[in-house]
Amino acid sequence: LLEECRQGRVCYGCLETWFLWKLTSGKVFATDISCASVSGMYDPFTCKWSGPIVSGLGIPYAILPDVRPSSHLYGYIETGPLRVPGEAPRIPVTGIIGDAQAATLTEDCLGPGQAKLTLGTGTFLNLSTGCKPRALMNAGFYPVVGWASTDKFSKTATSATVQNSVDPGISVPGSSSSRPSSLTKYSSTHSLGGASGPVFTSDVTFLLEGSHENTGTLIEWLRSEGLFDSYTELENMLVEGDQLDLDLRNPACSTFYITVPPALLSRHQETLEMPTITREQRRLAGPDGILTGVGFQWTRLDRLTIVRAVIESIALTVRRMLDRCRKEAGVSPSELRVNGNVSLSNWLMQRLADVTNIPVQRSEFIDSSCLGAAITAGVGAGIWPDYASATGLIHGRRGASSHPDSSGGVNSKRFFPNVERVPLMHARYRFWCHSCATYSRKLRLTRFYRPLTMHRLSNSNPVAQQSHSEPQTQAQSVQPLRIA
Template sequence: MSVLAIDAGTTGVTALLVNEEGAVVSRGYEEFAQHFPRPGWVEHAPESIWQATLAACRTALASAADVPVCVGITNQRETAVLWDRRTLAAPRRAIVWQDRRTAGICEELRPHEARVSELTGLRLDPYFTATKFTWLARHEPDLWSRVAAGETALGTVDSYLVARMTAGARHVTDPSNASRTLLYGLRSGTWEPELCELFGVPRQALPEIQPNYGLFGHTEPEAFLGLRVPITGMAGDQQAALFGQTCFQPGDVKCTYGTGSFILVNTGSEPVRSDAGLLTTVAWQAPSGELTYALEGSIFVTGAAVQWLRDGLGLIGSAPESQAVAGTVPDSGGVVFVPALTGLGAPHWDPQARGLISGITRGTTRAHLVRATLEAIAFEVRDVAEVMPRISVLKADGGASANDLLMQIQADQLGVAVERPVVQETTALGAAFLAGLGHGVWASTEQLRKTWQLDRRFEPGDRDDAAYERWRHAVRLASTHS
């Protein structure tokens, strides 16, 4: 018996088949194109995401011994997607969470920020979905008229995928994704009319919100690879990773090292507010209606900085090569890199900040710059950890967690152990766990906890606080707030 997990990420789609022991038995992956129509703008073609989903699932299922009993979905969050309710065709490209075009709208609405934060646990930043919808209403009125008329649906990537998989029968989302839109009330657990009015979003165009595990709908065979399978779990990628890391107790914390890095700590049944740049968000909701909350530090560029070294500068041939290159020098030689390539996220929150490299001398080599990039990732995570409840152990996952040097630098900088699991694709694993709970593959979270296996534990060593102070100074120089 297996569960199909779909992880629709920012640069590609991963599909995993997970068995009852929580082991990955097969996988598929398919990239899709990134579009940058203007500086600071990032878009994805929804049809490309859908075709990548089909391709990744086709690959994962090719070697399957049997048909999966259920499907779970996890996704890049905050990305604004529109599609025709009848044809399911997208009238324009999706506006991605990394997109900065709505910075001006955020400034315009700044007088409302205290109220928005009170209701949502978030802040006014281009990161979140609602301002993207506001921008579309202002700049593409013909398109928006079809939204107002009920012909075009609004959603995030999760709800778009469910619409495609069910041939348009279902328009649904879950609380973890809804809580990232600036339209969902943390206390009310639903779309807030006050927020819909503020951002000019028709409430009837938004999806129905359902608990994170339970029946979301069935795939239609003609739409989804000839399969009729229940969709029984769904969560935004970072909450899914928290679930996949079995962080079920208050105080449990994980960091996912992907395109960006996201540190989440389970805060239990009460939303905990932060005045230090952290976000209060829904982790997941049980079918009983009970909500679990999390505090989150969202860092926009970490793994993407390594990709930039590869694709933009040509300093490395592949992301894994960064470990070997950086390992040829004992430190960064005084080079500091602030990878604010799409602004700064937590705890600084400066959408106008731009990347900065300092400390270059005639003796600087590519190895120093690559090492400075790995150090920057660890420093960014430490920035967030400094304003979080005290961390005793950090569970690490995501693609860059395979980098042993990075994980050791991270343990040193945090002063706590970093634990990496055997299955590092915990975002997709969390989707599988949620779907399996929703379908009865697993009976409880306690049963799921027993499937978690340690790959390696990195113990903290000497901490280079001088390098961290150089980093903090460089961040102030990169920030428009300084």
């Protein structure tokens, strides 16, 4: 396949490129700048395909799709169920955008410093940096293009598209055409990623993106362990823990679900497969971390505490991501706008507000990505003059408070930090970070010490077998880590 790429017999594109190619009956070979920026071969700082990466792969530029603005007249649908027969006006394709960027657009994160958090299978945090790209590689954040727009249904663009619709379509790389796209006849202001050079539009937004792979998978892991049967039961268990004041009963902050850095995750999983690790010990290990401060025999109180610790780790992970942004770039959002299925938990949203000490706004839109794609297409079709007009018109945030004395009640969409719990959550966050660092050090030490040595350390300390009902100190809280 690589040899065919080098000979110009294969074209490269992601899913949106394939859909566009099929819908236009092979007449348009292009992608948008938001999808290109997360392909791994696009340089968001120069807004064109990365020369070093393309050269390193040994492939020609000609096999790559043209990069267009997100809101743009790409062409017309000429095949499939949306094809309009006869002389009736054809349906235009006026928008393409990545899913995370679309959700960020829906949440109206247009200005620098505004943040969108998606809690689904994973955690995805996007912060707007305005018209300039930024990179925080030490903090685990990478730059992506959010969205860009161009002239909407201008006469020049429409005329060019009509002319191209009768062209034979894509020129196979190696033929007389230097770029494999029927939209090459467009004005150069419509191109953002040719081999020549970057051309910026007047409306382009860059984002910083950071992610954590396991969020919804943590909840599925808890259910697979038999801790709850339904999401309603899970929410009730979290609320029951509040009624029992479990946060105050555990002043030593000894029970945590501590996460493993991605670089050490494989070593963590290999350690759990050691023959010296028992089935009970493996039960404490989740998809990307391990439970600490809890014994092997789980009482009802233990189950409540475990559920709280695992769900709380989602909020603690978000706090760590935000702290890294503050430290590395001075970016500190004043509000978190949250969407995704996991955000339906009122308890988690309130805990997130308490841990981060900033208001949390839960989205009222279930399908944020779909709505963002509709906004993109609407701007491209000229329905709205710009993105701000679109989001300002359709958003309609209700901004109800989640305080008990507010009319918002349990169904409120906005959650404010509880001033009484913020100091306690800050203490738990510090202990959690310490526990994560301790376990990471132990995983790194497995390079120098034999697994048998680690097992002997585990057997020499019976603290790991303690029940949760017994009080533990801060130092004891990390002792169960010796099982690894």
